[in-house]
Amino acid sequence: MTDHKDVFEPDQSIVDNAWVSDWKALEGKAKADPLAYWEERAQELEWSKPWDKVLDDSNKPFFKWFTGARTNIVTNAVDRHLTTARRNKLALIWVGENTDEVRTFSYFALNREVEQMANVLKAMGVRKGDVVTIYLPRIPEIFFAMLACAKIGAVHSVVFAGYSSEALNARIDGSESKVVITADGSWINGKIFPMKQIIDDAVKFSPTVENVIVVRNTGSEVSMDSTRDHWYHELCKLPIAKGKCETVQVDAEDPLFILYTSGSTGTPKAIVHTHGGYQVGTYTTLKQCFDIKEEDRWWCTADPGWITGHSYLVYGPLLNGATAFMHEGGPTYPYPDGWWQLIEHYGITSFYTAPTAIRTLMRFGDAWVRKHDLSSLRILGSVGEPINPEAWRWFHDVVGGGKCPITDTWWQTETGMFQITTVPSMPLKPGAAGRPVFGQEAAVVDEDGNELPAGKEGFLVLKNPWPAMMRTLYKDPDRYLKTYWEKYPGVYLTGDSARIDEDGYIWIIGRTDDVIKVSGHRIGTAEVESALISHPAVAEAAAIGLPHDVKGNSIHCAVILSQGYKPSKQLTADLRAHVAEVLSPIAKPDIFDFPEKLPKTRSGKIMRRVLKARALGQDEGDLSTLEE
Numbered sequence: 010m011t012d013h014k015d016v017f018e019p020d021q022s023i024v025d026n027a028w029v030s031d032w033k034a035l036e037g038k039a040k041a042d043p044l045a046y047w048e049e050r051a052q053e054l055e056w057s058k059p060w061d062k063v064l065d066d067s068n069k070p071f072f073k074w075f076t077g078a079r080t081n082i083v084t085n086a087v088d089r090h091l092t093t094a095r096r097n098k099l100a101l102i103w104v105g106e107n108t109d110e111v112r113t114f115s116y117f118a119l120n121r122e123v124e125q126m127a128n129v130l131k132a133m134g135v136r137k138g139d140v141v142t143i144y145l146p147r148i149p150e151i152f153f154a155m156l157a158c159a160k161i162g163a164v165h166s167v168v169f170a171g172y173s174s175e176a177l178n179a180r181i182d183g184s185e186s187k188v189v190i191t192a193d194g195s196w197i198n199g200k201i202f203p204m205k206q207i208i209d210d211a212v213k214f215s216p217t218v219e220n221v222i223v224v225r226n227t228g229s230e231v232s233m234d235s236t237r238d239h240w241y242h243e244l245c246k247l248p249i250a251k252g253k254c255e256t257v258q259v260d261a262e263d264p265l266f267i268l269y270t271s272g273s274t275g276t277p278k279a280i281v282h283t284h285g286g287y288q289v290g291t292y293t294t295l296k297q298c299f300d301i302k303e304e305d306r307w308w309c310t311a312d313p314g315w316i317t318g319h320s321y322l323v324y325g326p327l328l329n330g331a332t333a334f335m336h337e338g339g340p341t342y343p344y345p346d347g348w349w350q351l352i353e354h355y356g357i358t359s360f361y362t363a364p365t366a367i368r369t370l371m372r373f374g375d376a377w378v379r380k381h382d383l384s385s386l387r388i389l390g391s392v393g394e395p396i397n398p399e400a401w402r403w404f405h406d407v408v409g410g411g412k413c414p415i416t417d418t419w420w421q422t423e424t425g426m427f428q429i430t431t432v433p434s435m436p437l438k439p440g441a442a443g444r445p446v447f448g449q450e451a452a453v454v455d456e457d458g459n460e461l462p463a464g465k466e467g468f469l470v471l472k473n474p475w476p477a478m479m480r481t482l483y484k485d486p487d488r489y490l491k492t493y494w495e496k497y498p499g500v501y502l503t504g505d506s507a508r509i510d511e512d513g514y515i516w517i518i519g520r521t522d523d524v525i526k527v528s529g530h531r532i533g534t535a536e537v538e539s540a541l542i543s544h545p546a547v548a549e550a551a552a553i554g555l556p557h558d559v560k561g562n563s564i565h566c567a568v569i570l571s572q573g574y575k576p577s578k579q580l581t582a583d584l585r586a587h588v589a590e591v592l593s594p595i596a597k598p599d600i601f602d603f604p605e606k607l608p609k610t611r612s613g614k615i616m617r618r619v620l621k622a623r624a625l626g627q628d629e630g631d632l633s634t635l636e637e
């Protein structure tokens with residue numbers, strides 16, 4: 010074992026200055042009466058009509074929060090700051106991949122941009138409840154587009170700007186969007202990713218799309234269909250874009266967005282989040298867990314195309330009146346100190362990223378970090394997958410100079426807000442995600458739903474409803490019931506395995522279903538397999554995740570070839586490229602095997618568990634259902 014500490018006690022100065030100084034007291038209070046606790050949190054925000062009930066659980070598990078209330082997340086994220094000194098405070102600092110490109114927006118300026126985009130959407134006939142698909146890179150316009158939709162009561166569906174046309178097409182069709190907002194392209198490590206071309210392919214067969222708004226970003230040549238496509242900067246010059254745009258007051262339970270995420274089977278699921286509960290949950294958790302203060306500069310490196318970007322890059326910071334920092338570029342381009350340089354240059358105080366990025370940067374050595382003065386940092390955070398203690402310590406000692414607490418945050422697209430994490434006044438354990446957020450209780454159960462004692466590994470479940478929880482799956486309430494609430498009635502099934510230690514800290518182990526976390530990205534084995542099967546050489550395919558030092562997991566595929574095809578280096582390269590093209594470059598498999606046949610049950614289901622054991626040279630376990 011190492012001689013490192015296993016528990017980090019917070020400095021007294023951190024405890025004294027934190028929003029939550031006495032975490033034990035607050036934990037106890039929230040546990041005794043979770044609804045009173047959440048009601049108090051909601052009272053910190055503005056509502057144009059108060060709620061009749063904090064929680065309506067009359068139709069479980071279709072929970073409703075703050076029923077009867079009227080609000081809009083934009084009222085709280087933007088409008089309410091405009092009548093205070095915050096109107097002149099920076100809401101957003103944006104730096105391009107080319108770091109000479111910088112754009113900043115005060116809350117006043119942000120509001121102007123959001124009103125402009127909202128006016129354009131209204132002029133295109135977007136009405137309350139309509140779904141607008143947003144396919145934009147990490148540029149300020151993605152903030153404007155999301156907030157503009159919310160402002161007029163439309164529902165945004167952001168699709169990560171790395172998805173390819175087939176995946177995008179399925180998401181546009183699923184949501185029946187009439188308007189799509191995109192860019193001419195995005196910068197990835199000095200190269201242009203042709204977003205507009207991908208949109209063109211995606212909407213070719215989408216009967217609902219009437220208008221495509223194109224933001225100029227890379228300046229590359231793109232083809233424009235004059236009956237459908239509009240440059241955003243040209244729309245902004247028209248009278249339709251000008252003038253004030255009221256923030257529509259909506260019901261607390263009206264949908265704010267849908268976000269597609271990978272499931273264990275079949276097509277991706279569209280998670281539905283609402284205005285009222287989501288604003289309370291994201292506002293509260295960011296404030297408490299990262300101790301957001303007026304003078305902070307908050308950098309969340311996630312892309313707005315994922316839930317982390319939605320909750321803690323766009324909405325959470327603005328709800329807190331904070332200054333958010335967004336960077337278009339990745340961690341290692343052009344040099345592996347780009348991020349450290351930005352922290353120094355912009356005086357970032359709070360830095361929230363993913364273990365895969367930490368491990369990547371750790372590999373380049375300490376010198377890249379030490380070249381920079383990172384003394385502005387006061388708190389660090391991690392999300393997306395378990396952070397291994399080695400990476401935790403490097404992040405803590407080298408990046409944080411030994412003085413910054415690390416808030417590890419376990420949560421999901423479905424949960425909308427943190428569920429298992431810490432606040433800075435708590436002792437920290439490297440590698441443990443932390444404790445359930447105030448008002449929440451978690452348990453680890455066995456196959457039959459019996460709660461397991463401390464130290465035993467099992468299925469992680471959440472016991473209480475929480476305000477930012479998903480309300481349903483878009484157009485698929487049955488799947489919502491089945492996926493999350495049926496296996497263990499009365500509790501929410503997370504899909505993760507974990508153990509709880511004697512102090513009540515939860516150690517996440519990983520997914521128990523066929524979802525693979527690759528570099529923190531959530532990928533379904535079913536999506537990779539169906540991408541592979543669309544290639545003529547592939548008769549059958551099975552994808553599994555295997556441990557990977559930097560990425561957490563990597564994708565391995567076992568492929569049965571169609572007649573006439575033989576394994577070769579070229580074929581492997583073709584298959585990888587094919588997955589990147591039809592699904593996304595983030596889903597590219599690392600390794601291909603070409604076995605004679607796949608292990609299957611007698612009913613024909615692929616036994617991925619067996620493939621995984623074989624690949625790892627482990628015991629294959631109970632093989633009684635295997636057909637061979």
Ligand code: WTA
Binds near residue numbers: 315392504529
């Ligand atoms: C995993 C990302 C360990 C987990 C916010 C979960 C984590 C899935 C952590 C959700 C963490 C997320 N420690 N595992 N701090 N955060 N996960 O929907 O397996 O992209 O179920 O949401 O990521 O992934 P999603």
